[in-house]
Amino acid sequence: ILFVRSLDGGQSWSTAKRIGSPSDGSSVVEGSMIAVGPGGEVYVAYYDSKLPGIVVAKSTDGGQSFGEPVRALAHSSMRFGKTLGGGFETLPFPSIAIDNSPGPNRGTLYIAADIKPSDSADMSDVVLVKSTDGGSKWSAPIRVNDDQTGTDQFQPSLAVAPDGTLGLMWYDRRNDPQNNVLLDVYMTTSSDGGKSFTLDRRVTSASWMLVPTPLGLRTHYHGDYNQMSSGELGFMLNWGDDRSGRDSDIYAAVLPVSEASKQAPDFVLSAEKLAVNELSGTSASLTMSLAGRNGFSDSVSLESETAYPGISYQFSPASLTAGQQSILSIAVTTGTPAGTYPLLVVGKAGDLKRSVSLRLTVYDSSELSRVPLAIGSAREALLEPKAASDTTGNLHVLFGGEPGPFGPPYGSLQYARFRSNEQLSAYTVFRVSDPADSLSNYSIGVDDAGNITITWLQTNFNTGITNVFLSRSTDQGKTFSPPANITGLTDKKMTIYLTTLAVHGSGAINVGYVQDTPPGSPTSSTVDFWFVRLTDGGAKFSTKVKVFETDKKVGFVYSAAMALDPTGNPVFVYDASVDSTSLIFDIFLSVSKDGVSFQAAVNLSKTSGSNS
Incomplete structure (x- = not known):
């Protein structure tokens, strides 16, 4: 890990200084993040595979020199990173923030990361550690996400608002407990220095599947640069989002601190199967479900916002209330070109609109007598x-x-x-x-x-x-x-x-x-x-x-x-x-x-x- 600084607005830079031990044949250091404390202290948090876990190095002279790195979080599941369900590749990198407010937690350092909990069915949870003595000692990790689903929560980012409120965001799959594939973004806040947290809040209006990344090195990854920051407007969140089903987009949300923890009535669309294979000239069906959140009880109408020549959709019934299901029938005419067709199913209840991304793959019936059989579970990365x-x-x-x-x-x-x-x-x-x-x-x-x-x-x-x-x-x-x-x-x-x-x-x-x-x-x-x-x-x-x-x-x-x-x-x-x-x-x-x-x-x- 190398550190440089500029004292003239980026016009010139200091000579690079090494922090801690370098990567070698037996270990890797990577994923460095910087935070600056209320007294100008510079903290650099990064992943060290020797622990494996997160270490923090501190400078009290503006980055001219750094002390020896201190262990902040160590966990056996952080040795390699992991590939989660749906082929999502994650690395065990930290997010760090410092309370620079005039409040009672001024100077407190926070680090968020994701680890595998002891529950064998759960591959990833978001955890928080903190230090109240300038990074010398760190607390035991506490679980941040409040779901009870055994699904993945990962790639967190955190920030501290000007009034000292701590905010965290992360990717979350709780709305797809059967498949553990669909992605949302959730967040929470703490006003007591990370001792307790508000109920997790859904930030996204869509649940989506990961779109493969067109790179040879890593084929299924996002979120390395998902970021939460804070300022006068409150919390600013940005993340990679694949709800279109075709290409990744960058989405952002701004939430005032007073609004960040509020829970409004909401609903979630999900499907028993997220992807379906069909021969041209045949039809298939998917079972859609509607779940209410925070007392939601309105009727939701269903429709598809994606149209392709030769492919038609029908919902039965076409509207649902919380706890009900609808059958989505998909008909593919003979001659429809083979390929993958992203589907976007939308539910509407007044001004409230939510969507879920699905996937249809069409095979040429003149070349195949039946569609390929999926022999692995979407929930597991096999x-x-x-x-x-x-x-x-x-x-x-x-x-x-x-x-x-x-x-x-x-x-x-x-x-x-x-x-x-x-x-x-x-x-x-x-x-x-x-x-x-x-x-x-x-x-x-x-x-x-x-x-x-x-x-x-x-x-x-x-x-x-x-x-x-x-x-x-x-x-x-x-x-x-x-x-x-x-x-x-x-x-x-x-x-x-x-x-x-x-x-x-x-x-x-x-x-x-x-x-x-x-x-x-x-x-x-x-x-x-x-x-x-x-x-x-x-x-x-x-x-x-x-x-x-x-x-x-x-x-x-x-x-x-x-x-x-x-x-x-x-x-x-x-x-x-x-x-x-x-x-x-x-x-x-x-x-x-x-x-x-x-x-x-x-x-x-x-x-x-x-x-x-």
Whole structure:
């Protein structure tokens, strides 16, 4: 974290000064936020993955120097950030504000962040910590949002009004308890220095689904720059808003302090399913529900504000009162172009107007006989499915669950079995109990008897040790065996970063893995590529053998795939550099005829340039 300041209105800037420790191979510091106290004190709050949590550094000389960072909030769920339901990626960054009013809480520092509560069904709540002694000591976190739904509340921002009233805003999914996908913005205030809060108030007039972000790095994220500020007008809120269903917009609201906590009669529209798939020339339906808030009892008329050629809508009934439902029928004529169509359903009661965003995907009936089956729940973020089929027509699927902000690593592995568009079973294969553990690079295979084998890499970020683990099911995925560590590394200097799996019909389990000694980049380390075979349901391990033998150490193996020949022996294809300093990668083939040794590797690509 670097700090600069300007004393001439931004015309020139000081030399950058480092705050705290820098990011390195074992930790990350990021997400810095600045606040200035009533005496000119400068506070910088930021995320430090070593805790993991939020630290605060203080300067009493206008930013010329900073003291050592002080821990303000630490929580195990803040280690990586997280991907919430609907694929919403969040990072564990803070928001900081200071009371500069002349009131009794003058000088109090506040920090808001989101953490995962102890309730396993709830992935995110907004919490507040505060300091009344200039940042030396911090209170225990208290939960801010008052919902009882087990839905997500996240990405908070806070501000202190000139009269000392504390305000907080955040994204909130309480109005979609079934799916935990639709977004609103809520806020609350405190007039006693964060000891108590007013009832949460809905700020938005629409509930919407996240529109994918057109970036390769992060595909589903918003809100990093949602902001609450304060001034003579009261609280000013701005946020990313996708209610159009087509593109993100910036919305803003200004609420006088006296109005920020008021609760007016209101209503919420929701749907049992938020997205529907249809073939052209067919129809589908969605069940809409109306919930009243704060004593709302009026009748609400329903309509769709989106019109597309070839698509028609009908509500039955066309008006509702709180607690009632309506069926939205959607008809798609033959020839309607395939694609995704955002739908905006609007409810009106006098001058009060509320909306909910839905999504229709149309498929060409001349190309498909039926629409694709959704095999994951919208409520859960299940990513990177791996699948294997058995001899009886079952499809076995393995997902990464409880992902980090960019997908892997994961906090759990989730299994499901399907046949003919019907889900037959689901099971949590493994969930980490140590927040420092993470899961990645998983695979699934099935033998002719229907026994399921799953392998994965498990890393502990405190020790830096990675091993290959294995679990099996002999009852069609109803239960899985306790994980078995099949590599047993105890030295963090010998880590594993890649594994492959192939299961033979006879039940033999074939595993390949790449071991990095010591850990590092392609230019600073060498690796060994090992193969091991497990028989008797994984009870017996063969002696590990090298897949790749050369007169030089292998510099790096970037990716690998394994298949079995008709006799059950392994064949590997992989890309590797042939020494520890080369940046040239080639595609290699390694074949075993007996499962105990490998023939000399064959270079299939023979790259001669340095930009391979």
